[in-house]
Amino acid sequence: MKTAAKPTRERIVEAASKLFYSEGIRGVSVDAVAEKAGLTKRTLYYHFTSKDDLIAAYLDGRDQPNLALFQRWFDEAEGGLDDKVTAIFRNLGKSARHPKWKGCGFLRTAAELVDMPGHPAIKTGIAHKKRVEAWLRQEFAEAGATGAEALARQIVLLLDGGFAVVLLNRDASYIETAGEAAATLVRAALPVR
Amino acid sequence: MKTAAKPTRERIVEAASKLFYSEGIRGVSVDAVAEKAGLTKRTLYYHFTSKDDLIAAYLDGRDQPNLALFQRWFDEAEGGLDDKVTAIFRNLGKSARHPKWKGCGFLRTAAELVDMPGHPAIKTGIAHKKRVEAWLRQEFAEAGATGAEALARQIVLLLDGGFAVVLLNRDASYIETAGEAAATLVRAALPVR
């Protein structure tokens, strides 16, 4: 039984996560991550074989929590399917107003590593988005929406459009506009009541 | 009398444009740009005060042509407003299938320069997206669509969502899905025929 204040590896990923997310991957040195984690670079390299390895670990660690957050927002919302989808955007918009918000780490990583399409971190990003989409598809199918696959893709597109646009112009209200578009599309796919 | 093969400054911006777009800003050194332009770094620094200056010039040079391309696709399309909007996405999808395609330079720059929100290049990016949105808004208003402002924003969101998603997963068909969503939204905003 390990009381484990917190495993070193985990602490490193945590430090990397904060720094990479807030300053970008290329903008953060391995030294900086080691310092933030409170240990030596040498120790960091004991746990990770390279910076790329660390980058991959950073995104691996964000996959599950990010999806869970979306699911919580959806599940906790009252009302119909359109309201539940709108709730995701509403909550995302609220997050985007915090000064520390810097868009979607997965999308930003794809932008930064644009010349290494096979990078493990990119694959993690693709898998994450696929999981979000698959979850939405299932929710839509269960609710009896027509064209659940296409609808799920469209919602993902609006979500990521919101991430991208607001990262650029810093006007979080665009995310709410995306939410309205999403609601319109959901309602159009719902059986007439 | 100067036949002017092509002004040096222009050649530099052209070289920077190609390199920055295909490999990312942080991934390209000033030396690399100079070499691509066929001159010395010293000369490059004669025409530009800094790399940041060069980055700004790169995006300045993309603003007008990018918008013009969208407008051409829209204008040349046959059919109603929904068909014309769909045409933008269809053409964009076609572009995205070329191996050199790397998403939207403006959005990617925002992702790379996430820790310098006031950077001139970011401002250029914001202005560019505003211009696209304003153009769409006017087209929609002229066509008598209700809520032209919101609709224009929603189309921009789908456009940028397509850029972001396809940059990550490299599946250009998402852009066509975005086009279908856009068409649905446009039709919903059009007066009943």
Next chain:
DNA sequence: TCGATTACATTCACTAGTCGGTATACTTCC
């Protein structure tokens, strides 16, 4: 004893930006 960790030096490639100087052409003044 052994896995984890540290201090610290080191390698090597690369990066933004600068120094000092040259070649050419246009202007100005006598």
Next chain:
DNA sequence: GGAAGTATACCGACTAGTGAATGTAATCGA
């Protein structure tokens, strides 16, 4: 018309610093 000055455009070599990654020897704790 010619000398002197001035602006433009250019370059080779350099500085000073940062990057990822490694080497090594010593230490800590179970």
